[in-house]
Amino acid sequence: MKRKLRSTTGKLWTLAAIAVILIIWQLASATGLVEGYLLPSPVSVVKALIKEFPVLMEHTAVTLKEAFLGLLFGVSLGFVTAVLMDRFSRVYQAFYPLVVLTQTIPTVAIAPLLVLWFGYEMTPKVILVVLTTFFPITVGLLNGFRSADPDAINLLRSMGASRRQIFWHIKFPGALGAFFSGLRISASYAVVGAVISEWLGGFSGLGVYMTRVKKAYAFDKMFAVIFLISIISLLLMWGVDLLQKKCMPWDDRKETK
Amino acid sequence: MAELKVRGVSKSFEGKKIIENISIELHQGEIVSLLGISGGGKTTLFNVIAGLSSPDQGAVYLDGEEITGKPGKISYMLQKDLLLPYRTIEDNVALPLLIKGEKKREARKKVGAYFEEFGLDGTEKKYPHQLSGGMRQRAALLRTYLFSDGVALLDEPFSALDTLTKNSMHAWYLNIMEQIRLSTLFITHDIDEAILLSDRIYLMGGKPGKITDEIIIRERKPREKDFNLTGEFLDYKREILEKLKM
Numbered sequence: 362m363k364r365k366l367r368s369t370t371g372k373l374w375t376l377a378a379i380a381v382i383l384i385i386w387q388l389a390s391a392t393g394l395v396e397g398y399l400l401p402s403p404v405s406v407v408k409a410l411i412k413e414f415p416v417l418m419e420h421t422a423v424t425l426k427e428a429f430l431g432l433l434f435g436v437s438l439g440f441v442t443a444v445l446m447d448r449f450s451r452v453y454q455a456f457y458p459l460v461v462l463t464q465t466i467p468t469v470a471i472a473p474l475l476v477l478w479f480g481y482e483m484t485p486k487v488i489l490v491v492l493t494t495f496f497p498i499t500v501g502l503l504n505g506f507r508s509a510d511p512d513a514i515n516l517l518r519s520m521g522a523s524r525r526q527i528f529w530h531i532k533f534p535g536a537l538g539a540f541f542s543g544l545r546i547s548a549s550y551a552v553v554g555a556v557i558s559e560w561l562g563g564f565s566g567l568g569v570y571m572t573r574v575k576k577a578y579a580f581d582k583m584f585a586v587i588f589l590i591s592i593i594s595l596l597l598m599w600g601v602d603l604l605q606k607k608c609m610p611w612d613d614r615k616e617t618k
Numbered sequence: 619m620a621e622l623k624v625r626g627v628s629k630s631f632e633g634k635k636i637i638e639n640i641s642i643e644l645h646q647g648e649i650v651s652l653l654g655i656s657g658g659g660k661t662t663l664f665n666v667i668a669g670l671s672s673p674d675q676g677a678v679y680l681d682g683e684e685i686t687g688k689p690g691k692i693s694y695m696l697q698k699d700l701l702l703p704y705r706t707i708e709d710n711v712a713l714p715l716l717i718k719g720e721k722k723r724e725a726r727k728k729v730g731a732y733f734e735e736f737g738l739d740g741t742e743k744k745y746p747h748q749l750s751g752g753m754r755q756r757a758a759l760l761r762t763y764l765f766s767d768g769v770a771l772l773d774e775p776f777s778a779l780d781t782l783t784k785n786s787m788h789a790w791y792l793n794i795m796e797q798i799r800l801s802t803l804f805i806t807h808d809i810d811e812a813i814l815l816s817d818r819i820y821l822m823g824g825k826p827g828k829i830t831d832e833i834i835i836r837e838r839k840p841r842e843k844d845f846n847l848t849g850e851f852l853d854y855k856r857e858i859l860e861k862l863k864m
Contacts, residue, residue: 513700519668520765521690522717530713534704611704611745 401581410585416570417589423566424559425593427483428551431490435547438491439498446499447506447532448524464496468557476562486558486566493554494547501543505536538612541605548597556590620646620681620768620801622667622692627676628826629662635826636662640676642820642829644769647799651812651819653858659827660805664773667803668694680769693766697774699758701746707757708733708742714765729764735797736760737790752783756790763800773805788814792841813854814846821861831861 383403389395390402397405410417442460446453468489475485509532517527559568567586574582606612622644629637637659644650654660665671667678672687685691693714701710708726709716715725733739736756746754755775762770776784776791792815795802806812812819813835821831835854837845845851 510700512696512698513702515665515670516694516696516700517713517717519670519689519692519694520714520717526717530717531702534702537704609704611706611747 398578398580401584405581406584406588409579409581410588413582413585417567417586420565420567420570421589421593424552424555424568427486427555427558427566428490428597430483431487431555432494432547432551434487435491435494435551436498436544439495439543439547440502442495442499443502443506444528446503460496460499463492466492468493468554472558472561475558481562481564486555486563489558490551490554493550497543497546497550498540499543501539502536505539506532508539509535537605537609541601541609544604545598545601548601549594552590552594552597622769622801622803623679624663624667625677625679627663627666627673627678629659629666629671629673631662637666638826638828640822640827640829642803644801644803646768646801648817649795649802649804649815651804651806651816652822653806653809653812653819653862654822654827656807658822658825660822661773663822663827664694664771664805667771668692680767691767692769692771693762694771694773695758695762695775697776697778699746699751699754701754701757701761703746706743706745707738707749710746711757711761711764713761717765729760732760732764736794750783751779752787755779755787759791759794763798766800769801769803771803771805774807775804776811777806777808784811789843791815792839796839809855809858810846813851813858814841819858821858823862833858833861 386400387403390397390400390405401409442456446457471492472485472489475488479485479488513531514527517531522530555566556568556571559566560572563569567590571583571586574580574586622642624640624642627637627640628635640663642650642652652660652663662671666673666686669678669685669687669689669691677684677686679685680691701707702713705713708729709722711729711732712720712722712725715728716722720728730742733742736759738753738756738760741749741753741757746757749757759772759775762772776787779787788811804812804815816835817839819833819835820829821833822828823830833854837850842848
């Protein structure tokens, strides 16, 4: 109860800080300290957001579809990679450095290539999202698998458990916490990845919308879409938290103690 | 029938001999302790008996059948309860049955029958972290019992508990053993615990570890509540301390 109260007051402070920043920003625009066409005021951003809402929602649907598809494939790929690396040390030795290497490739650099190879449709966007999302999942799961208690594994072995049973009874549930931490990161990467890939070519999506309003110097709409992307990412992360609570009902230690 | 025979077991690690020529026996319904200092090779022997590692020499027999290096025959329990944090107590206890391929619902029904006997009623749907250390060890012992073919190894199962909890666990343990008659090899470095719980005690010592002596505790069971305050108890203790000095 006390903890809950504390976290609510913590949130109050966060909200207060945001409010202060917005007020200063609004004042700076209203008093002409910053030119309105360079930095639109929060009020005009919100107005733009409301006015453009139907159009933005159409683009959001496309971006979300890419993000979700990419995330789905990314998570599947990450899961398979982590399982194989955990099971076969040769696979780990061979591919782990490669997996790390894929993370050093800048997304912005590879996106145009993907467009050239796969066209302006959805494919290159989904591939880019897969590339950015599978890594946190792989690493999270792999660490989770590897941190399984060897005594617990021995106990199951002594019960005559097969490798598969050890995996499903010990390793997999033990790695769920790490998996969800990875998924939180991946979920926000997925949206950003989809938007970046849309910048470089496409017909619809928030990234495409962004490049259009940028060319029109419509900074209020620009900021509106930035706000929207942040909100979507936050909602996704929140969704992952909900899912985690649902999937890990035993993990209520913080509340019971 | 559940009889364990260990014959001439030796085991080395990285060229160093840890245990040498160990032969012990455990008869039906007996509690036998293996008493020795920590790091004396007790756990190595334990892993060999459980079939988790193979000995360099020697063999392990259960009811006359050789089970050397074969896990799945003898159950064990450690100081750590090793209850899975993400499973309720009933599912934790049912784990050995699930491993054997039983359906979840049947396994739960089967284990549910033991909860009262083990003093665990009401904990079925709880998670391990909601239970005290003593209760968790009870659940761990029930799980051990359920996957045993009549023989269990207990490796310092109560050593992580505080003294008061430990005392009540000893009383509980002796009581439950009267009912389930599980043949138990009990590993400990606590002399009092060994005398209190055992029918026989093997003393283990030296480097590499060997069985140096065997002591039979003639006090009949169930034992008096204050057996550990009697002169006989102290005589046993004196004898063991004498022999451990070598």
